[in-house]
Amino acid sequence: MGMSLIQHKCPNCNASVSFDSNTQMVKCPYCESEFATDIFDKQLEKSDMKWQEGEKSEFTESDGMRVYTCNTCGGEIITDPTTAADICPYCDSTVVMSGNLSGVLKPDLVIPFKLDKKAAVDGFKKHLLGKKLLPKVFKSEVHIEEIKGVYVPFWLFDAVADASAKFKATRVRTWSTPNHIYTETSYYNIFRDGSISFSRVPVDGSSKMADDLMESLEPYDRSEAVDFKTAYLSGYLADKYDVSKDDCKERANQRIEQSAFDCLKDTVTGYASVTSDECSIRFTDSAVHYALYPVWILNTVWKDERYIFAMNGQTGKFVGNLPCDTGAFFKWLLGIFGIAFVAFGAIASLIWWLL
Amino acid sequence: MKKIIFTLILIFTLSVSVSAKIVDNERLLTTSEQNTLSSRIEAISDAHDCEIIIYTEDFGQYATAEMSARAILEQSGTDNGVIFYVAMGSRDWHVFTVGESWNLFNSRAMDEIENEAVPYLSSGEYYAAFNKFLDIAEDVYTFADEGKSYSPPKKTSELLFGIGVAGVLALVVAIIWVLSLKSKLTTVKMSHGAGNYQDAGSFKLSGSNDVFLYKNITRVAKPKSNGGGSFGGGGGGSRGGKF
Numbered sequence: 001m002g003m004s005l006i007q008h009k010c011p012n013c014n015a016s017v018s019f020d021s022n023t024q025m026v027k028c029p030y031c032e033s034e035f036a037t038d039i040f041d042k043q044l045e046k047s048d049m050k051w052q053e054g055e056k057s058e059f060t061e062s063d064g065m066r067v068y069t070c071n072t073c074g075g076e077i078i079t080d081p082t083t084a085a086d087i088c089p090y091c092d093s094t095v096v097m098s099g100n101l102s103g104v105l106k107p108d109l110v111i112p113f114k115l116d117k118k119a120a121v122d123g124f125k126k127h128l129l130g131k132k133l134l135p136k137v138f139k140s141e142v143h144i145e146e147i148k149g150v151y152v153p154f155w156l157f158d159a160v161a162d163a164s165a166k167f168k169a170t171r172v173r174t175w176s177t178p179n180h181i182y183t184e185t186s187y188y189n190i191f192r193d194g195s196i197s198f199s200r201v202p203v204d205g206s207s208k209m210a211d212d213l214m215e216s217l218e219p220y221d222r223s224e225a226v227d228f229k230t231a232y233l234s235g236y237l238a239d240k241y242d243v244s245k246d247d248c249k250e251r252a253n254q255r256i257e258q259s260a261f262d263c264l265k266d267t268v269t270g271y272a273s274v275t276s277d278e279c280s281i282r283f284t285d286s287a288v289h290y291a292l293y294p295v296w297i298l299n300t301v302w303k304d305e306r307y308i309f310a311m312n313g314q315t316g317k318f319v320g321n322l323p324c325d326t327g328a329f330f331k332w333l334l335g336i337f338g339i340a341f342v343a344f345g346a347i348a349s350l351i352w353w354l355l
Numbered sequence: 356m357k358k359i360i361f362t363l364i365l366i367f368t369l370s371v372s373v374s375a376k377i378v379d380n381e382r383l384l385t386t387s388e389q390n391t392l393s394s395r396i397e398a399i400s401d402a403h404d405c406e407i408i409i410y411t412e413d414f415g416q417y418a419t420a421e422m423s424a425r426a427i428l429e430q431s432g433t434d435n436g437v438i439f440y441v442a443m444g445s446r447d448w449h450v451f452t453v454g455e456s457w458n459l460f461n462s463r464a465m466d467e468i469e470n471e472a473v474p475y476l477s478s479g480e481y482y483a484a485f486n487k488f489l490d491i492a493e494d495v496y497t498f499a500d501e502g503k504s505y506s507p508p509k510k511t512s513e514l515l516f517g518i519g520v521a522g523v524l525a526l527v528v529a530i531i532w533v534l535s536l537k538s539k540l541t542t543v544k545m546s547h548g549a550g551n552y553q554d555a556g557s558f559k560l561s562g563s564n565d566v567f568l569y570k571n572i573t574r575v576a577k578p579k580s581n582g583g584g585s586f587g588g589g590g591g592g593s594r595g596g597k598f
Contacts, residue, residue, distance in 0.1 A: 190566075
């Protein structure tokens with residue numbers, strides 16, 4: 001597969017352009033001109049001859065890494081085979097490794113970044129607010145400016161789930177006579193069948209991104225997904241998938257099955273207790289799409305422990321586990337205990353005195 | 356001569372009946388203990404114009420301890436008094452009142468006798484049991500003279516128990532509070548299901564069947580209250596049980 005580098009140039013001044021999340025347009029940082037994303041597709045169609053495919057672009061494979069030559073400054077960019085877009089360390093231009101995006105690997109959809117780096121930094125600061133047990137020095141020792149915008153590859157699963165479930169349920173009735181209390185328990189078998197349709201259930205297709213971190217960022221507003229264009233990647237990093245859709249199906253199946261089961265269980269009402277017995281799901285009208293979703297990522301090491309934070313580049317939801325200050329934990333425990341003990345003790349003494 | 360003997364017998368019987376505030380047929384008390392208790396009874400009776408009797412025997416003359424206690428108290432001829440009756444053979448105790456004492460020995464007084472005096476009977480400390488009974492009886496009549504209903508003395512052990520409960524509750528509250536603060540540090544978790552990606556209005560229930568299998572009926576007897584007086588107005592007046 002031929003690999004090539006695509007660097008979008010400003011039609012006015014020929015400088016490297018990048019995708020602006022605020023305006024959702026491609027912007028030139030030098031002449032400040034703004035362009036629609038599809039203009040660069042039109043450019044590609046017309047200026048075929050200007051692409052440097054194969055002849056002028058070189059790459060070699062060494063120890064599992066790929067080497068690309070930057071078309072702007074000639075610098076060599078070494079990256080792993082799954083990277084689809086990167087920043088040239090020499091001239092800061094964005095380069096898109098089209099070989100990682102073309103043909104069968106080309107994404108069907110992309111949700112463009114809606115929030116910029118400033119919003120990501122603000123989101124991180126807000127994430128640290130109000131955390132009483134967070135070590136105070138943590139905020140000052142984390143390099144927030146190293147936060148990066150990355151398009152993460154996702155597999156999106158569509159399916160119509162036909163579900164059948166069986167439950168066991170009980171109804172309880174009590175009454176009493178002067179000498180006894182009676183309890184009547186009635187037992188039932190409950191059967192439910194139904195169908196539910198799911199669209200674009202995401203499962204992350206990158207082994208470099210932790211699944212729980214990516215799922216914590218949900219939900220994404222799938223109505224804002226657009227057909228993929230390379231212009232959206234300008235200014236951001238991007239990876240292609242390295243976990244196949246077949247490997248991701250298991251997780252998609254689990255999630256759809258759980259939701260289908262919950263829908264059926266919600267229809268079992270009027271019982272004192274309901275326990276599940278069996279459940280079977282069949283998928284029809286299933287489809288899989290490949291998409292890139294926007295994520296702001298910050299990796300940091302603090303006291304020899306690695307912490308990773310992420311922000312949904314579309315909705316602004318910020319997640320990431322924070323360290324706990326053990327000293328603060330016990331101080332709070334003691335403090336709350338003291339206040340509660342004084343309060344409850346006063347109430348107990350008052351009751352004792354009054355009775 | 357016969358007249359003299361008859362007169363002496365009459366005087367002796369009367370003196371016995373008048374001084375029979377403590378009738379210890381089971382010899383649970385020593386002479387010294389009897390004398391002490393007797394002095395206390397006399398002092399309380401004189402101060403509050405009432406009759407107090409402590410009576411022990413092997414088995415009662417009547418079907419229940421309550422009936423025996425009542426009969427003995429009525430035989431004494433008093434119109435205001437209380438008896439603490441103990442039947443060692445059947446391990447029954449009963450407190451019965453008559454006259455104004457019926458209202459004065461309210462449920463709190465009876466609770467106090469049952470909780471503070473009766474346990475001494477169980478452990479064989481009969482003098483302590485009767486002494487405690489007299490303490491409570493004296494308090495009942497003292498409260499009555501002041502125009503108040505009987506209220507048991509406050510116990511430090513109850514206060515300490517209350518403070519202990521307060522400590523446990525405070526610890527539970529503190530742990531829950533701090534754990535909830537800690538949980539805010541953890542925001543990364545796998546999603547539950549795919550509810551956010553369900554197409555609105557797409558759920559169709561195509562089959563629904565609830566099948567009744569069988570039913571079970573269980574019956575539990577209601578607990579009966581132990582020793583509640585059958586004539587106890589508002590729980591006072593008469594109380595007994597086993598020890």
